Amino acid sequence: MFQIKEVTVELFREYIGYMLNDQCLQPTTVNVRIRTNRAFLRYCYQEGWIEALFTKNLSQLKSLKMKYRHLHQQK
Template identity: 85%
Template structure:
């Protein structure tokens, strides 16, 4: 809910205060998008978060009969390029693993953690929260 209030506040700042219901239009929101991108220099992903919360509010207003026109259907989040995830090369992984002294417990632990991360694609937070009680080796298919 806090995000909705915050994003509505940004819109309200752009509008300079309350606007009569009759003045709420698709053009108003297209201008708001341009303002965020060009005047404020916000990243498209930030603009899209704000647009999505405003569209949800407008959808609610339409469903409750407060708006006669489904404005939320007339403007969409802007297209953004997909983030390219950079991964380690095989050589970089080998170089990383070669730096670990696995003759000591901490080195062996670190190497096992790296192998688990690479083999399972589990998130680091999930790996760190894993406990012995979470693993059932008796009924494992391994």
């Protein structure tokens, strides 16, 4: 079990790699989990449980967005 003070940027990045490579999650799903964890770590910082807020340096993953074209039938 991790102590909250043991969470580091490196550990967080390893977790992102684990979600992408080992669990084969989509970038959109990983981004949701990144946002959730960032919110929790921000709360921990505000409560004084962690000394530094390192999540400012972590950005969300870029995901491919599908573009749909509307096909018009010719009359």
